[in-house]
Amino acid sequence: MYVPERVVTNDELGALMDTSDEWIQQRTGIRERRYIEPGQMPADLAQAACEQALEAAGLEVDDLDFILLATLSSQHEFPGTSFFLHEQLNAGNIPCLDLRAQCSGFIYALNFADGLIQSGKSRRVMVVGCEVQSTGIDRTTEGRDVAVIFGDGAGAVILEANEDENDSAGILDITVHSEGKHARRLWIEAPSSGHIPCRLTQEMVEKKLHFPYMDGRYVFKHAVTRMPEVLKESLAAASIKIDDVDLFLFHQANLRINEFVAQKLEIDDDRTFSNIERFGNCSAASIPMLLAEAERNGKLKAGQIVTLTAFGSGFTWGSAVLRW
Ligand code: COA
Numbered sequence: 001m002y003v004p005e006r007v008v009t010n011d012e013l014g015a016l017m018d019t020s021d022e023w024i025q026q027r028t029g030i031r032e033r034r035y036i037e038p039g040q041m042p043a044d045l046a047q048a049a050c051e052q053a054l055e056a057a058g059l060e061v062d063d064l065d066f067i068l069l070a071t072l073s074s075q076h077e078f079p080g081t082s083f084f085l086h087e088q089l090n091a092g093n094i095p096c097l098d099l100r101a102q103c104s105g106f107i108y109a110l111n112f113a114d115g116l117i118q119s120g121k122s123r124r125v126m127v128v129g130c131e132v133q134s135t136g137i138d139r140t141t142e143g144r145d146v147a148v149i150f151g152d153g154a155g156a157v158i159l160e161a162n163e164d165e166n167d168s169a170g171i172l173d174i175t176v177h178s179e180g181k182h183a184r185r186l187w188i189e190a191p192s193s194g195h196i197p198c199r200l201t202q203e204m205v206e207k208k209l210h211f212p213y214m215d216g217r218y219v220f221k222h223a224v225t226r227m228p229e230v231l232k233e234s235l236a237a238a239s240i241k242i243d244d245v246d247l248f249l250f251h252q253a254n255l256r257i258n259e260f261v262a263q264k265l266e267i268d269d270d271r272t273f274s275n276i277e278r279f280g281n282c283s284a285a286s287i288p289m290l291l292a293e294a295e296r297n298g299k300l301k302a303g304q305i306v307t308l309t310a311f312g313s314g315f316t317w318g319s320a321v322l323r324w
Contacts, residue, residue: 001155001292002048003034003279008134013148018141024148029255033151033280035134042075043084045154046130049288050089053126053156061089064158066125067096068113070105070284072313073131074098077191081130102186103251103312104176105129105284106155107320110308111174113159123161129285130154136188138211146212149254151280155288169302169323173238175230176318182222185215186313223253223311224260227319231265231309234319240305245271245321247300251310252276252286261309273299283312300324 009032010021024030036045046069054061067089069082080098085091101108106129116122133150137143162170190209191199204210227250235242248267250258255276262272273294282289287308294300302324309319 001153001285001289002045002052003151003153003289004036004040004045006035006037007032008035010148013139016139017144017147019144019148027254027256028149029274029276030148030280031277033278034153036132036152041084042071042073042081042130042132042154043088045132045152046081046085046128046156047088049130049154049156050085050126050128052292053158057158059124059158061091064091064124064126065094066113066116066122067091067094067128068099068109068125069096069128069130070099070101070109071130072100072102072105072283073133073136075132082128085128085130101176101178101284101312101316102314103253103281103283103286104310104314104316104318105312106287107174107308107310107318108176108316109284110159110171110320111176111318114171114174117159117161125159126156127159127288128154128156129283129288131283131285133283136210136212138208142208143211145216146214149281151282153279153282153285153289155285155290155292157288157291172240172305172321172323173234174318174320175234175237176316177226177230179315182218182315183313184213185218185315186212188212220254220257222315223257223317224264226315226317227257227261227309227311228264230317230319231261231307234321235307238321240321242267244305245307246304247294247306248272249287249290249294249306249308250274251312252279252290253281253311273297286310
């Protein structure tokens with residue numbers, strides 16, 4: 001994982017908008033987040049995370065045969081972020097693409113990577129989550145509900161075909177869902193390709209349609225329902241009991257959402273792990289960032305059962321069960 005060095009505290013945001021450290025911590029659990037600095041691009045964050053993943057795996061970029069990058073904050077409208085990452089990694093001509101499933105993006109990307117490997121089309125796939133949200137938020141009181149939540153960061157994992165019958169590590173299940181009728185509850189309306197004659201107008205900017213809109217309570221309500229639901233569905237598909245899970249990792253959108261979900265499923269604190277306090281909501285990057293820190297901190301060890309669960313814009317939601 002990689003996060004930019006610049007730390008932005010709640011008090012720093014409080015100087016720009018009508019909010020407070022107390023409000024943010026009480027409602028979300030967030031104390032600080034990271035923002036990129038001039039000269040840094042999304043692909044730079046992704047590159048740093050990918051280089052660490054390659055080093056940890058003892059692999060070179062030439063050992064990969066696909067790069068899948070999940071993001072909701074692509075470096076450019078097209079071709080996205082993954083192609084700039086590809087250039088920076090000197091990835092020859094292996095395929096890469098951006099995948100958009102917002103905060104559930106990493107779980108969706110894992111699902112595709114799993115499919116590529118199971119079908120035999122790929123042997124080794126790098127799955128990256130990368131977000132730069134700091135440049136896309138309204139840092140005034142009008143945008144405070146979203147602005148205080150989001151942060152910048154990246155995380156990466158490498159999946160490979162495991163044909164060793166004595167090694168049970170791997171993906172046991174991935175279950176994903178979408179419900180497009182809620183798309184406008186958490187979205188960025190502009191630029192829009194359907195807007196004639198131009199995707200982005202001065203009027204749209206004046207109306208702040210290029211900033212995220214979020215119906216916070218509506219999102220909260222759906223997240224606390226869908227996350228336990230899909231987690232149970234995925235565990236059932238993997239024939240794993242909730243008591244047999246060593247670690248539950250939840251997308252870091254709001255600590256209160258995750259506490260609610262954990263309480264609903266009677267999961268005690270020592271079987272969860274969070275880093276939202278330090279990084280805020282890094283959307284598609286949050287789960288690989290959590291995996292990296294959980295492993296580094298000794299929370300996640302080889303052979304353990306870990307679940308990954310997320311909910312996000314679309315609406316999208318999903319859960320994975322892995323043996324680490
Ligand atoms: N600082 C201070 N006050 C704020 C604020 C901020 N950053 N953001 C909103 N408020 C105010 C509101 O304006 C409102 O004021 P009012 O009562 O005078 O109208 C009040 O706080 C309560 O707003 P509400 O939106 O009902 O708060 P909430 O308890 O629902 O908390 C969220 C807001 C955003 C923290 C919460 O709805 C949430 O976490 N939703 C889900 C977000 C999420 O997960 N998004 C990403 C999905 S991947």
